[in-house]
Every structure is written in structure tokens, then in C-alpha cells.
Amino acid sequence: MSEVPQTRCGLVALVGRPNVGKTTLLNRMVGEKLAAITRKPHTTRNRILGIVTRGRDQTVLIDTPGIDAERSRLMNRVLNRTAVQALADADIVCFIIEAGRFEAGDAFILEAIRAAGRPAVLVVNKVDRVADKSTLLPFLETRAGEFDYLGIVPLSGKTGKNLEGLIDELRTHLPEGPFLYDPEQLSDRPERFRAEEMIREALLERLGQEVPYAVAVRVEDWEDRPGITHIDALILVERDSQKGIVIGKGGQMLKRIGQAAREQLETLLGRKIMLRLTVRVEEGWSQSNRALRELGIEEPR
Structure with a gap:
């Protein structure tokens, strides 16, 4: 045998x-x-x-x-x-x-x-x-x-x-052992995380040198409907001046960011996306353990 x-x-x-x-x-x-x-x-x-x-x-x-x-x-x-x-x-x-x-x-x-x-x-x-x-x-x-x-x-x-x-x-060089994940699985991260990443990428690509490192993205609501997914996401910044830059004159910058992120997400997820972005100031979020935990950026245990 x-x-x-x-x-x-x-x-x-x-x-x-x-x-x-x-x-x-x-x-x-x-x-x-x-x-x-x-x-x-x-x-x-x-x-x-x-x-x-x-x-x-x-x-x-x-x-x-x-x-x-x-x-x-x-x-x-x-x-x-x-x-x-x-x-x-x-x-x-x-x-x-x-x-x-x-x-x-x-x-x-x-x-x-x-x-x-x-x-x-x-x-x-x-x-x-x-x-x-x-x-x-x-x-x-x-x-x-x-x-x-x-x-x-x-x-x-x-x-x-x-x-x-x-x-x-x-x-x-892999050690012998059982698979840790289903062979069809590509990541341990849910679709929400990937949506946050695509929005953050759109932000980073379109903003100047100062703002990108003071922004974070969190999906607040996700609703799957027949043929379409509705996503509400929050963009965190640390100062009012940064909020103005992200939104842009007449809201044009935020509109461009949302359009780029939506197109990426529709390609990635294979369905129509309705994306709504909100910008909020939270001073010092990058220096807050609470905020970092909520955003999934936390110290390893």
C-alpha cells in the first residue's frame, strides 16, 4: 500500500x-x-x-x-x-x-x-x-x-x-504539517478590511505628503442587497485643516477619492458598490491606544 x-x-x-x-x-x-x-x-x-x-x-x-x-x-x-x-x-x-x-x-x-x-x-x-x-x-x-x-x-x-x-x-523549505486554511481561501481578512484598504489607497494616492499619515479609514456600515452593496465608511483625520484638504474645494477631492475607491471595490468584489464617505476630526488618534485598537492597529499580545 x-x-x-x-x-x-x-x-x-x-x-x-x-x-x-x-x-x-x-x-x-x-x-x-x-x-x-x-x-x-x-x-x-x-x-x-x-x-x-x-x-x-x-x-x-x-x-x-x-x-x-x-x-x-x-x-x-x-x-x-x-x-x-x-x-x-x-x-x-x-x-x-x-x-x-x-x-x-x-x-x-x-x-x-x-x-x-x-x-x-x-x-x-x-x-x-x-x-x-x-x-x-x-x-x-x-x-x-x-x-x-x-x-x-x-x-x-x-x-x-x-x-x-x-x-x-x-x-x-515549508515544514511538514496540515493546512491551516481551506485551499480555496486567499486571506484571513474579511471584505470590510479590503474595502478600508482600497479607500485608504485612494486617499494616499491623491493627498500630499503631510496628510496621508494622519488619516485612517473605518467601515461603519455594510449592507448587501440584491446586485449591490452599500458601504458607509469613516475617514479619520487629526486636524480641521486636514479635513479641509481631504474634502477639497466644493467636495471635489472627496468625490474623486470615493470614485476611485468605488471602482477598485467593484472590480475586486465583482458587484455594484454604493459608497458613502464621511470625514471626521479626532485629534491625536494616532497617539491613542484606544483609537489604534478600534482601527485594528494594535500592539501584538
Whole structure:
């Protein structure tokens, strides 16, 4: 009697500096948009699971906020701790850096990986941006000498080049064990969370440098009706001046934000969306433990 092949399943933490492309990789590997992506650093605020099931292997990806040693505000300290906690929980660490760049922040994260004692795969992202490809091999050789990586995978999250190579590399190192999630499941996050992320992405893409980090989004009401979903969402800001910027002259900015978010949501959820946005000032919300808990941005237990 032949033996039934063993399933393999493991938690893989995606860690790296802000804006190195962690969430882009998560969305691409899962095959759906789970979280907000913008050109601005510190976009990711939550620990998000993405689930990739191939055959008898299940890779559970933990997307984390970018680790930034310079952070001082309460919310930023919480984000750092969320990312570091993911290192402790992971079976494998996926350390993401930019091709041709290794800064003090990268070195800080490498030391955190070393301290966590977890095996790691080095992902060298954005290789499509390297003009002189002859510099890439020496860069990879230098990085290989800094840590005993399970493997080093150069790729482009933007174009998808060698994405399958990364998935195959991670599958090779998964521990044997039962699946943690249904094979058809792509994330642990509900549709409400994904709606909040799409609204926040629309905000971040359309606002200036100051306002984005003082805004948060919370879905207040969600009603599914035949052929249409009604969503009421609250946008929190910290000052009246920020509220004015978000709303814009004659409400035009808020209208553009709502239209962009609605179009994304209709594509994502596959149905018509009626979206209503309200802006409210809550001074110091990013410095309030209560507000951070209500928004799902909380310290790990």
C-alpha cells in the first residue's frame, strides 16, 4: 500500500524597510489585491495574511508594516512591534531588499532576523530598475556573505519576473504539517478590511505628503442587497485643516477619492458598490491606544 504524500504548510513573514515592495509581492503571489499599495512609504499598517496553496503545499504569507528604526510616534512604535512579532511567529522569514541598495535600515532588520533565530530567504526586489545589470551579481555575492540564507531570489514585484521562482523556493523549505486554511481561501481578512484598504489607497494616492499619515479609514456600515452593496465608511483625520484638504474645494477631492475607491471595490468584489464617505476630526488618534485598537492597529499580545 503506497503512502499518502505529506502536506506541507508554514508561516512566511515578509519583512523589510518601508516601500521595498512587500505588499506588491503579497498581492501578486496570492493573485488578488488584499492590501493597499502606493508609492508612499509606511502604507501597510496591519499584519495581513495571504494564502498560497499549490498542490500539497500551503504557504501562509504574513505581510508586515515596514520596519523603521527612526519611528517615535505611538502608532509607528506599534507598527514596528507588529513586524518584529511576525519574525518570532514565522517558520521562514522572507527578507526583502531593493536591488543595488543596502542601507542602515536593512542592516537593522538583518540583525532582528539574526536575533529571532529564524531561517531566511533573501528577496532582491526591483531588479527591473537596475540600469547596469553587471552590478547585480557583485551585489548578490556581498549580501550572500552577510547571512546564511536558505536562498537568494532576485525578482521584480512590479513585472512579476521570477515570482514563481520565489514561490518554489519557499515551498522547498515549508515544514511538514496540515493546512491551516481551506485551499480555496486567499486571506484571513474579511471584505470590510479590503474595502478600508482600497479607500485608504485612494486617499494616499491623491493627498500630499503631510496628510496621508494622519488619516485612517473605518467601515461603519455594510449592507448587501440584491446586485449591490452599500458601504458607509469613516475617514479619520487629526486636524480641521486636514479635513479641509481631504474634502477639497466644493467636495471635489472627496468625490474623486470615493470614485476611485468605488471602482477598485467593484472590480475586486465583482458587484455594484454604493459608497458613502464621511470625514471626521479626532485629534491625536494616532497617539491613542484606544483609537489604534478600534482601527485594528494594535500592539501584538
